[in-house]
Amino acid sequence: MKAFTALFTAIDQTTKTNQKVQAMVDYFTHAEEEDKIFAVSILIGNKPKRPVKTSELKEWAAELAELPMWLYEESYHIVGDLAEAIALMLPDPDKEQHVSLRENLEFLSELTDLPLEVKKARIIEYWMSAEVQERFVFNKLITGNFRMGVSKQLVIKALAKYLEQEQTSIAHQLMGKWDPYAETMDSMFAGETHLDKNYLPYPFFLAYPLDTDPATLGDIDNWYIERKLDGIRGQIIVRNEELFVWSRGEELLTDKFPEFNSLQTSLPNGTVLDGEIIPWRDGSPLPFQIMQTRIGRKNISPKYLKEAPLVMVCFDILEYNGVDLRARPLSERREILNEVIAKHTENKLLLSEAMDFKAWEEVGKFRRNARDFNCEGLMLKRKTSEYETGRRRGNWWKWKTEPMTVDGVLLYAQSGHGRRANLFTDYTFAVWDGDVLVPFAKAYSGLTDKEINVLDNWIKRNTIDKFGPVRSVKPEYVFEIAFEGINSSPRHKSGVALRFPRILRWRKDKSVKDANTKNDLLQLLEAVNS
Amino acid sequence: MLKFTDKGIYCKQADLYIDPWKPVKNAIITHGHSDHARSGMNNYLCHTETMPILRLRLGADINVQSLPYNQEISINGVKISLHPAGHIIGSAQVRLEYKGEIWVVSGDYKLIPDGLSVPFEPVKCHHFITESTFGLPIYNFPSTEEVYASINQWWKQNAAEGFNSVIIAYALGKSQSILHHLDQEIGDIFLHGAVANVNNAFNENGHNFPGTWVSPEMDRKAIKGAMIVTPSSALSTPWIRKFSPSRAALCSGWMQLRGARRRSGVDRGFVLSDHCDWSQLNEAVLATGAENIYVTHGYQTTYAKWLCDRYQLNAIEIKTQFEPATGDLD
Numbered sequence: 001m002k003a004f005t006a007l008f009t010a011i012d013q014t015t016k017t018n019q020k021v022q023a024m025v026d027y028f029t030h031a032e033e034e035d036k037i038f039a040v041s042i043l044i045g046n047k048p049k050r051p052v053k054t055s056e057l058k059e060w061a062a063e064l065a066e067l068p069m070w071l072y073e074e075s076y077h078i079v080g081d082l083a084e085a086i087a088l089m090l091p092d093p094d095k096e097q098h099v100s101l102r103e104n105l106e107f108l109s110e111l112t113d114l115p116l117e118v119k120k121a122r123i124i125e126y127w128m129s130a131e132v133q134e135r136f137v138f139n140k141l142i143t144g145n146f147r148m149g150v151s152k153q154l155v156i157k158a159l160a161k162y163l164e165q166e167q168t169s170i171a172h173q174l175m176g177k178w179d180p181y182a183e184t185m186d187s188m189f190a191g192e193t194h195l196d197k198n199y200l201p202y203p204f205f206l207a208y209p210l211d212t213d214p215a216t217l218g219d220i221d222n223w224y225i226e227r228k229l230d231g232i233r234g235q236i237i238v239r240n241e242e243l244f245v246w247s248r249g250e251e252l253l254t255d256k257f258p259e260f261n262s263l264q265t266s267l268p269n270g271t272v273l274d275g276e277i278i279p280w281r282d283g284s285p286l287p288f289q290i291m292q293t294r295i296g297r298k299n300i301s302p303k304y305l306k307e308a309p310l311v312m313v314c315f316d317i318l319e320y321n322g323v324d325l326r327a328r329p330l331s332e333r334r335e336i337l338n339e340v341i342a343k344h345t346e347n348k349l350l351l352s353e354a355m356d357f358k359a360w361e362e363v364g365k366f367r368r369n370a371r372d373f374n375c376e377g378l379m380l381k382r383k384t385s386e387y388e389t390g391r392r393r394g395n396w397w398k399w400k401t402e403p404m405t406v407d408g409v410l411l412y413a414q415s416g417h418g419r420r421a422n423l424f425t426d427y428t429f430a431v432w433d434g435d436v437l438v439p440f441a442k443a444y445s446g447l448t449d450k451e452i453n454v455l456d457n458w459i460k461r462n463t464i465d466k467f468g469p470v471r472s473v474k475p476e477y478v479f480e481i482a483f484e485g486i487n488s489s490p491r492h493k494s495g496v497a498l499r500f501p502r503i504l505r506w507r508k509d510k511s512v513k514d515a516n517t518k519n520d521l522l523q524l525l526e527a528v529n530s
Numbered sequence: 531m532l533k534f535t536d537k538g539i540y541c542k543q544a545d546l547y548i549d550p551w552k553p554v555k556n557a558i559i560t561h562g563h564s565d566h567a568r569s570g571m572n573n574y575l576c577h578t579e580t581m582p583i584l585r586l587r588l589g590a591d592i593n594v595q596s597l598p599y600n601q602e603i604s605i606n607g608v609k610i611s612l613h614p615a616g617h618i619i620g621s622a623q624v625r626l627e628y629k630g631e632i633w634v635v636s637g638d639y640k641l642i643p644d645g646l647s648v649p650f651e652p653v654k655c656h657h658f659i660t661e662s663t664f665g666l667p668i669y670n671f672p673s674t675e676e677v678y679a680s681i682n683q684w685w686k687q688n689a690a691e692g693f694n695s696v697i698i699a700y701a702l703g704k705s706q707s708i709l710h711h712l713d714q715e716i717g718d719i720f721l722h723g724a725v726a727n728v729n730n731a732f733n734e735n736g737h738n739f740p741g742t743w744v745s746p747e748m749d750r751k752a753i754k755g756a757m758i759v760t761p762s763s764a765l766s767t768p769w770i771r772k773f774s775p776s777r778a779a780l781c782s783g784w785m786q787l788r789g790a791r792r793r794s795g796v797d798r799g800f801v802l803s804d805h806c807d808w809s810q811l812n813e814a815v816l817a818t819g820a821e822n823i824y825v826t827h828g829y830q831t832t833y834a835k836w837l838c839d840r841y842q843l844n845a846i847e848i849k850t851q852f853e854p855a856t857g858d859l860d
Contacts, residue, residue: 068839068840071666071667071832071835072667074666075666075668078829079668080789081788084787084788085668088668088669088670088786136788421787421788421789422787422789423793449793
């Protein structure tokens with residue numbers, strides 16, 4: 001754990017990606033061989049199962065530190081991170097011990113089934129043998145809330161450097177679920193082992209948001225322009241008469257989509273399709289919310305199959321007849337895709353049409369009104385593009401439509417977590433309902449660090465009331481809140497729930513009475529649903 | 531004997547204020563930091579080593595008298611003396627005694643010696659006024675030797691990799707403690723004007739702090755592998771950028787928290803404070819033997835409640851004029 005803690009600290013101390021990569025390479029070079037595969041697993045975001053409840057952890061910590069619970073809670077809110085708060089307030093360690101990362105993870109997984117008193121004794125024993133930073137990493141692992149501060153892309157880069165292999169090959173080996181207990185560095189990365197793992201998807205190619213005038217992309221004839229649908233990005237794989245459906249989050253979702261079962265015989269072996277899985281009826285997509293409720297279910301009842309029938313709107317083919325097509329130009333891949341979809345007669349697979357635009361101005365116009373066409377914007381893909389790995393600039397762009405916006409009054413503030421701990425950064429906004437302000441959205445992002453500091457200071461001086469970590473403030477400031485979707489919600493006072501709300505700008509030019517009303521929200525809801 | 535007024539802590543019997551916020555006739559100043567030493571007072575009283583700082587910061591023409599530690603004077607029957615607070619050079623606790631009742635205003639203080647200021651001495655009293663900047667159990671500072679060793683280590687490594695090292699710290703107090711502990715074998719030391727001015731004031735009074743003021747004429751390209759000590763006001767200014775390639779570190783008690791460290795945007799955060807951490811605060815309060823504790827500046831609500839709950843003291847939260855802004859350098 002000492003080496004792994006040092007790795008965490010090195011990554012945490014820098015914002016420079018080169019230094020992060022170097023820290024990982026150094027770790028892999030020097031770490032215990034049996035630890036490495038576990039480090040890889042944690043670095044790419046896998047989390048050990050949580051063996052104890054956080055409420056138990058904090059009680060034990062407060063008891064050990066001889067502090068009352070109320071003081072623990074106060075301190076926690078200042079730190080904004082449970083693992084760190086506990087690590088800081090425990091008494092100094094009274095002995096030293098060296099545990100490897102693997103031993104520690106085994107320790108945590110054995111812990112799950114032990115009686116509570118034993119769990120407590122073991123965890124306290126660990127705490128009392130570790131320095132603050134190691135305790136912190138240990139607590140992060142226990143609470144299942146661990147983020148190493150490196151993207152998967154960076155881990156791949158570091159592994160490629162350390163193993164002297166291609167990044168694309170490393171990326172492929174790391175796809176999907178794998179068990180660090182069942183693998184070694186050799187079994188994962190040596191040789192062409194991934195060929196046996198026929199269930200694995202290809203690493204997804206992700207588009208960057210377009211941040212320039214599309215005219216800079218050059219001749220419009222060099223681009224495929226498709227609707228950007230609001231579903232679940234996924235790959236459908238048929239190999240050896242078996243079907244696998246993977247989400248872009250690398251979850252295997254085959255069981256969630258019984259609609260696709262028949263594809264395992266109707267598609268030829270060695271086929272991998274990339275597209276958007278989306279509920280569809282009568283020739284057009286249904287709102288995302290419908291699928292979301294369905295995905296959340298353990299068992300898909302016939303009712304859901306009927307209410308939210310799914311299709312995949314396919315936009316790419318990565319493998320056909322067992323041949324990897326990713327290095328071929330997109331124009332060739334689309335031709336093959338066209339054929340595959342044309343042969344398919346069950347209406348489970350649709351083709352994402354390349355739309356016909358003569359000029360970028362037309363494209364811009366479509367994008368502005370994208371919601372009227374049941375999509376959230378456009379995808380622009382260079383006809384000659386290969387299927388790359390990860391999020392890359394240059395050949396694929398997403399160009400989303402402008403969000404909907406509403407002006408709301410800041411009503412409550414709560415301190416944030418992590419980097420924003422001890423700063424009021426989580427805000428609740430309200431609209432007018434008659435002469436009463438009703439909350440309608442919570443938002444965390446969108447302000448600059450400078451604005452956050454100014455607002456934090458103002459909040460502290462204009463607090464009306466404190467409810468635990470939450471403060472109500474004088475209604476004075478108006479913010480423009482942007483969001484992607486609006487749904488009716490009887491649980492919220494405002495009657496609506498928003499999708500991805502965030503702060504677009506601080507409207508210092510507006511006074512409280514200029515904020516929007518509940519009625520404005522309901523009209524928006526009606527407009528969207530009609 | 532003492533009252534908390536909107537001008538500051540007031541002693542009616544002696545007609546004087548301690549660290550007043552607004553202009554008054556008579557002021558005792560615990561130390562030279564700007565939130566304690568303000569301009570506009572008719573008469574100032576402070577410790578001998580604070581006097582040059584007040585003259586530097588408030589003007590050479592102020593009317594100021596000084597006292598050494600542990601020397602008693604009497605004003606209208608009130609016995610007044612200054613005692614080491616260990617916060618920065620010249621920082622003092624103020625002891626006031628009238629008809630057998632003793633109050634101590636501690637100002638800012640710390641228990642861990644910094645090697646420069648006269649270490650904190652507990653003073654027995656009935657009423658004790660304490661700050662609570664780090665009055666939460668999450669603040670447990672590492673030993674200063676450890677911190678200074680890692681600062682020197684960091685400087686050494688930066689120098690080896692061709693970087694200048696920039697330390698951001700208060701110009702008065704922390705800068706001098708750091709300068710005092712830097713390993714001058716590693717390289718040259720340069721100072722921001724604000725730090726150089728304070729050093730000069732101290733150096734004229736028998737101290738000897740290292741470092742060269744970076745004058746506008748200096749060729750900064752020639753500065754390599756050096757240590758630059760500067761207050762935070764210089765951060766992200768053109769002045770700082772001229773030392774690039776450089777790495778910056780902040781020295782503050784706030785650096786104990788990862789969130790604050792990451793938010794500060796510097797390369798390193800060293801946990802180094804001239805205030806008490808949690809255990810020092812508790813130790814100091816108990817050492818006074820006082821029954822009545824007045825908690826100001828910081829986590830006063832929480833810390834007062836803790837003193838009541840845990841030690842059955844009569845602890846009261848004193849609302850200061852302002853809530854401290856997050857990320858102050860303390």
